[in-house]
Amino acid sequence: MTERPTGEIRCDRVWFRYARRAPWVLSDFSAEFAPGVTLLKGYSGCGKTTLIRLLAGFLRPTKGAVTVPARKASRRPSAPGPRFRRERLGFVFQGLNLLPLASVERNIALPAALAGLPRREYRARRDAWLERLGVEPFRTKKPGQLSGGQRQRVAIARAMIRDSAVLLLDEPTSGLDDRNTGIISEAIREYVRGDKICVVSSHDARLESSADSIIDFETFRPPDERV
Amino acid sequence: MRGVVLLTLYLMRDTVARWIEQPAGVIAKGSVVGFMVATAMAILASFALAADELERRLGDIGLDRFYVREAILQSTRKPGEPTVGEMLEQSNVFGPEVRVVRLRAAPVRVTSEFGQTLPAYLYDADAPPLETQRSDANGLVLCLPGVPEGVSVEVHVDRPAADRVTAVATTAPPPEWSASIDPSGLVLVPDGLGLLGARNVVSQLVIVERGPNSPSLEEMTTAVMRLARAERIDVTVQGPGPIIRSLDELRSRRDLVRGGLAVIFGAGAAFVFAAMGVLEYREVRYVGALLRSFGAAPWSLFARHAIEQLLIANLGLITALSLMWYTRAHTVAALGYPVGPSQESVLASIVAPEVEVIAMIMNGGVMVGLLPVAWLIAKPVGRVLS
Numbered sequence: 359m360t361e362r363p364t365g366e367i368r369c370d371r372v373w374f375r376y377a378r379r380a381p382w383v384l385s386d387f388s389a390e391f392a393p394g395v396t397l398l399k400g401y402s403g404c405g406k407t408t409l410i411r412l413l414a415g416f417l418r419p420t421k422g423a424v425t426v427p428a429r430k431a432s433r434r435p436s437a438p439g440p441r442f443r444r445e446r447l448g449f450v451f452q453g454l455n456l457l458p459l460a461s462v463e464r465n466i467a468l469p470a471a472l473a474g475l476p477r478r479e480y481r482a483r484r485d486a487w488l489e490r491l492g493v494e495p496f497r498t499k500k501p502g503q504l505s506g507g508q509r510q511r512v513a514i515a516r517a518m519i520r521d522s523a524v525l526l527l528d529e530p531t532s533g534l535d536d537r538n539t540g541i542i543s544e545a546i547r548e549y550v551r552g553d554k555i556c557v558v559s560s561h562d563a564r565l566e567s568s569a570d571s572i573i574d575f576e577t578f579r580p581p582d583e584r585v
Numbered sequence: 586m587r588g589v590v591l592l593t594l595y596l597m598r599d600t601v602a603r604w605i606e607q608p609a610g611v612i613a614k615g616s617v618v619g620f621m622v623a624t625a626m627a628i629l630a631s632f633a634l635a636a637d638e639l640e641r642r643l644g645d646i647g648l649d650r651f652y653v654r655e656a657i658l659q660s661t662r663k664p665g666e667p668t669v670g671e672m673l674e675q676s677n678v679f680g681p682e683v684r685v686v687r688l689r690a691a692p693v694r695v696t697s698e699f700g701q702t703l704p705a706y707l708y709d710a711d712a713p714p715l716e717t718q719r720s721d722a723n724g725l726v727l728c729l730p731g732v733p734e735g736v737s738v739e740v741h742v743d744r745p746a747a748d749r750v751t752a753v754a755t756t757a758p759p760p761e762w763s764a765s766i767d768p769s770g771l772v773l774v775p776d777g778l779g780l781l782g783a784r785n786v787v788s789q790l791v792i793v794e795r796g797p798n799s800p801s802l803e804e805m806t807t808a809v810m811r812l813a814r815a816e817r818i819d820v821t822v823q824g825p826g827p828i829i830r831s832l833d834e835l836r837s838r839r840d841l842v843r844g845g846l847a848v849i850f851g852a853g854a855a856f857v858f859a860a861m862g863v864l865e866y867r868e869v870r871y872v873g874a875l876l877r878s879f880g881a882a883p884w885s886l887f888a889r890h891a892i893e894q895l896l897i898a899n900l901g902l903i904t905a906l907s908l909m910w911y912t913r914a915h916t917v918a919a920l921g922y923p924v925g926p927s928q929e930s931v932l933a934s935i936v937a938p939e940v941e942v943i944a945m946i947m948n949g950g951v952m953v954g955l956l957p958v959a960w961l962i963a964k965p966v967g968r969v970l971s
Contacts, residue, residue, distance in 0.1 A: 414967075417968065418965060440881075440882055451878075457872060459599055468876075472591075
């Protein structure tokens, strides 16, 4: 089940804005996301979250193209669609977005099942990741019964358990203490050990040491607006 | 497969939790459908009952028969002047195939030994109105449905301002033409039997039955009306023509109303389910977008919404129909028709075909109402999740 990407995620001259008359959030942005951890850093509102959503296919570029590597090397890269999300993507939202009516275990089980993970393999990974992220004691609790840090770690476990080729994390450590940030940082490093593509959007400087490459959105800012 | 099962279970749980948390939405939608179904059924039922009433009257009159009612006023008639009935009876104006039965309403009520009180009609002794009338009897005939023929029974004649007289009558099945006069039966009394006392006859009833080669009923009734006008005699002619026209008009109006109801009902269901569906979807769009972010297909979320809406609508439909069925007698009474097994069976007979049509229209309307939600479901995940 463990999968290696067959190329990079590419952004080719991507332009994006949320409405026809709204200002451009991304303008003529091009980048390649190779296996390893890429950190998107920059000020709030600079477009990190928008970019990571474009990479997941949650948003469609206004102009330009985002392509993800095909499952087989012989195939051409394509735009990220439902199948890519179901089978090859792990995603952690900035707002965590856990299913409110489901327990921790069910929150993790549903995306894993949609990815077609065999039951035995799922159980082994579930136990390992819940243990690894320190949320194993809360497996029967519902999201409303967890603290912010615990919910954060459950959301990350949910993304990592699928062992997908691409992992996208949007502000995974916002509001967390150093200990929790350390746990998550180590988990990310461990996850990408198998040549997976991991893109982390964060303005948390504590994650910079875990990154193989950094895209600084500050450089896209007009010189007079730079902090 | 396991993913589909888990997704289905989660969506079911999410739906039930929402129903429990906010039952008003479910009740409102079900009630709107129930109200629309009940209204449509009541309107269609009133048409069916009206048509049944006309068909019954048409059956009583018959398609080849008309009745002429004529007042016989001694004050305005000259001695020896014939009535319209007598003219029709004697002139044979419509040809040999036409049968004319002339009766005069007797101003008495007759009670049989079985307890029924029936109207009495006088007939000319030399022109008995029943073809099968026995010549050996005294000519007094008790026409009662469901009584064996040829039985001698006692009848009591109550004469106003006179004694009660008892006589013996012979039973006979009511002739076809009598159903329109009194469906419970009548008594035929020959002239000269002396049962009426000194009272005068004030009205006459002539039944005219056409034969296969006779002029049409319309021609015959027109001729009778002309004759009565020429003789300055007031008559009322009752034939099947006006009833047939009323029935045709009623049926065409029913088709028009059915079409109108289909449009109103379908559009109403579409509007209600679209408006409420969009409002409800705003509450579940977060979970829906989250599931899509895991790769759940948009059609699975649409299927959940469609099944939920169709389930609520059909529950409303079934509830309304069940209530109407259990209160059918009250429905018939509320529509202004006498409650009886035949009216209830009419109501039952219209339910089956109409329900099918109404269910199709309602489900079609609900499906149209799903379109705005389908559009919302298709919106990119990233525009929903924050």
